[in-house]
Amino acid sequence: MSQNTLIEKIKQDAATTVAEIKATETTQVAGIEREIEAVVTELKKEQAVTLEKAKVQMELVAVSKAKQAGNIAIQSAKRNKIDVIFTAAAKDLQEQPAAEYVAFFKKYVTEVVPKGVEIVHVQAPVKREVETADILKDLGLACTIHTDADFKAGMVVHTKDGVYDITLERLMNEKRAELEMVVVNKVMA
DSSP: OOHHHHHHHHHHHHHHHHHHHHHHHHHHHHHHHHHHHHHHHHHHHHHHHHHHHHHHHHHHHHHHHHHHHHHHHHHHHHHHHHHHHHHHHHHHHHTSOHHHHHHHHHHHHHHHSOTTOOEEEEEEEGGGHHHHHHHHHHTTOOOEEEEETTOOSEEEEEESSOEEEEEHHHHHHHHHHHHHHHHHHHHOO
């Protein structure tokens, strides 16, 4: 073989080897690209699922918080309405006509103050001194009446044995829990 033929043969062998390497390389690169695309696609799917789960979770939390805030607002509105009802009822009882006022508190004095106790004096609201005197007279009780501007309705009976609070405020506080249930059942139903 001549030198030119040998060089030509080496060139051809080199070109064939380069072509084979390029073909193998192209195949390997294509395979790597497919693998990368598959991994990227899988990562995108996983990320989409993760994002959807996070979105659903955030929506659930937001809805839950909104429901909770709504329930708190409803309960607060109910509480305010109940308070308004009790305030109005207390005002009505404070301002009721004399005969009704006397009958109302006479009932409670009879229930609370034991018979036969010796009354020292009675504290009564300034605006209800006459009605207080009528209550005591109807029950056959005689004592001094001290007016008190802090009282709205009712009386405090001071005896030698103790003090009996028959003020509207105490009566309302005592009966409030029971009456709230009645109000809730009637008004809020």
